[in-house]
Amino acid sequence: MKRTLIILKPDAVERGLVGEIIARFERRGLTLAAGELRVIPAETAQQHYAEHAERPFFGELVDFITRSPSFVAVIEGPDDVWKLVRAMMGTTNPADSAPGTIRGDFGTDLAENLIHGSDGPEAAAREIALFFPGLV
Numbered sequence: 001m002k003r004t005l006i007i008l009k010p011d012a013v014e015r016g017l018v019g020e021i022i023a024r025f026e027r028r029g030l031t032l033a034a035g036e037l038r039v040i041p042a043e044t045a046q047q048h049y050a051e052h053a054e055r056p057f058f059g060e061l062v063d064f065i066t067r068s069p070s071f072v073a074v075i076e077g078p079d080d081v082w083k084l085v086r087a088m089m090g091t092t093n094p095a096d097s098a099p100g101t102i103r104g105d106f107g108t109d110l111a112e113n114l115i116h117g118s119d120g121p122e123a124a125a126r127e128i129a130l131f132f133p134g135l136v
C-alpha cells in the first residue's frame, strides 16, 4: 500500500466538513493510517509550503493555514494514491473544480479551498515525515 498526506484546512474544520470529506475517501476504499486535529505551527507551515515562499500570497497562505486547527491525516491506498486523492480534491481553484470533487462541491474561494493533498510520491514522503515523523 502507498501513502499520501492530506490536510483538511481550517476552513473545512470550521465549517464542520471533516467527517463528510473523510467519508468520501473511506467510501472510495482508502483508509486512514494517521489523523489528528492540530494547529499547525507557523514554522511547519512555512516548511510545508516552501515551494511557494516567493509567491505574493505566501504570507496570507501561512496565516490562513495556522489560524485554527486543521485535520492532518495520512491516507493509504493503492499505487499512486496521491493521484487518486488529488483527483477527488478537484483543481486548485474551486471556482473551476468539477462538481463531484471536494473543492467543486464545498467551495468557491481560491485561498480557502478546504484541502491539501501531496502532489507526487516525493512530496508525500517529505510531507508525511514533516507532520508524522513517528509513523512507521
Ligand code: IDP
Residues within 6 Å of the ligand: 052, 057, 060, 061, 091, 092, 110, 111, 112, 113, 115, 116, 117, 119
Ligand atoms: P494545490 O493546493 O492545489 O496543490 P498550490 O498551487 O500548491 O495548489 O497552492 C497551495 C495553496 O495556496 C492552494 O491550495 C491555496 O490554498 C493557496 N493559493 C494558491 N494560489 C493562490 C492565490 O493566487 N491566492 C491565494 N491563495 C492561493
Ligand code: MG
Residues within 6 Å of the ligand: 119
Ligand atoms: Mg500544491
